[in-house]
Amino acid sequence: MAEIYKRISNVDADNRTQTAISNDDKATIQNILGSFIQYFKAKHLS
């Protein structure tokens, strides 16, 4: 049979750790997404 390097149950894979992020990080993320949308609109929709 196949040589297995690692295994993880599909339940554990589906429940991998999620951690809430700080408001500062959320703000940075929204700024970056906002920049992308602004750049996209300027390039493709103007």
Add this chain to the structure above:
Amino acid sequence: MKGTLYSADFIKTSDGDIKLLELNTDTAFVDSALNNFNYSEFIEILSGSLITEVHVIYKDYQESFINHLSESLNVSASFITTFNKTEEHTATIYPTDVTDSDEKFILRCAYNESAIFDSEYCKTNTNLYQLFYENTGSTDVPGFYYSSSEDDVVINTIEDNINSTSVPDFAIKNNEVTDGSNLNFFKVGRTDLPDSTRISNFIVGNKSDNTMITNYYDTSGGSNTMKSIRVANILHGTDLHNITLYEYQVDSLLEKPSEITWDTASLTNAIDKKHYFEFATNYFKIDWRNLEGIYQNELLTEASGSSLFVKDAVIGNNYQSLKVAGAPDESDTIESWKEWFATGSNLPEGTEVTSSQLIYKESSSVTFNVLTELNFNDNTGSLLAGPALPLLVYNTEEDKISYEEIRKLKPTTHQLFNSTGSLVDIDRNDYVILESTDEWTYKLDFESDDTFLINEAGVKIVSHNLYYCFAENTKIMMSDGSTKNIQDIKVGDLVSSYDTITNEFIEEAEVTEVSTSTLGDYESACKDLGYDECGLFSINRSDIKFAPTHPFMTKRGWAALTPAKGQEPFLTEQSDVLILERGDEILQDDGTYVVLDEIVFIPADKDTKLYNFSVEGTKTYIANGFIVHNK
């Protein structure tokens, strides 16, 4: 109103900088993530826009999100009175175009090659990173090196950073390959040189027009796992308003390795693929070609009762199958198998072990080293296969027997059947990372029972496919200009072919697979054309006889009488699903086109045998002088 579901992945470097790693449509979320989704802004917009219908366009693996969204709207947005769904094939890149209206919100979750957002900014990162670079926001994305001789462009924002010995330094993406298998991690060697020299030499040695080199950032923060920030969004409306549904940090699925193998004396060290999910934070990627595949060394049971490896199964030979009384056996579509169930835990009376003929076998390498493995409780070992392979199971909670994909099986809920009809407990359902990249899966198709016994203990599995086929005595043009009857074509034969990219005839193309099916497989396709019985089709008074789904090359592109959307060439090769019609001009073996002026229906028995084969590279061959697709 139209919107697109997409995810944005960010990383937070050890310096605390946040960088946009990639954007993705075709994105899916596990249940645990869905529990943290917040639809309030989306619902506000639906309400403010007087929307009463939501129509989602999605793929199978996004079903959890679709169900979660539907339930959430049902609870919190009672003004949404209609929730419609259009499911696309996993590999589709041109999803259905649903008609818009004032009261409708169309949420596209499936990738669309025709959308600039998808094809320019989600398929690869090159344009995304360039866009930020051109707008002076290059620190918002990872350091990268990109060059294009065609566009006379060189961009280099690579940071002089070498990671610890067990963490990659760079990632390289080949933009010509877009299925995710193109991303590789690297350690930079030549530790005898200064870091800046090592890095510049690495770039010089690995740059090319089709690749992008990016810094790899250690995001573990001293923990056992790499991390990224996953953000789910809906981009909608003409002003591209962005709604964020979810933003959480997630850990890589697998812990980072304590060490990785690389040579300090070599400049370029590709990190073994088995480490992919230790350094990337994606959910497991599984090539769609492996989804229903069975690992090469699983055991298939021959009609005689002896076993052989799946990889050694021979088309045309008979293998044990299970005729499940009452299960679909003629409508023969994947939907009919999915919908079928029987109440209770006993197989329906009349169910018996029979034998069926192997009519199709297709191999695929295990691109991401990932498969699923079921372990059984009765010491019968395990089953290694793709996560979408359907198995015959008993659902203890719902008290019913049905076919379920491996990825949906839970040890506490599902039991399998052995060859005597007894139930087998599932001990574990795991994703496994294979040590080697040189591993293969096989898709199998059997007729007439569409089932086969896999694993020596006899766990019963159903497989189904649809094929394009020709009747026997169809004349295939060989590489030397001679013709051969299609039923005599063998693997390794060299046939004439046609390259649809360069529009040139190819003298030698190798046959890689041969397959057969029966006309009964096309009964529904014949009905779609208005015929109440099975039959073959012929055109222009020629001798060619073919199944209605088989694509011919026309001046408009590939076209078939009943094109099978969800299969090539209508899957990734060609966006338009064209119906072959009178007036079409069909390409012939001399390079000229002939006008299709007659289509003839020839009634034939369901058991009529049909033939097809696969051609390496071009995927085309020449049948009775017409250029046809191989699948």
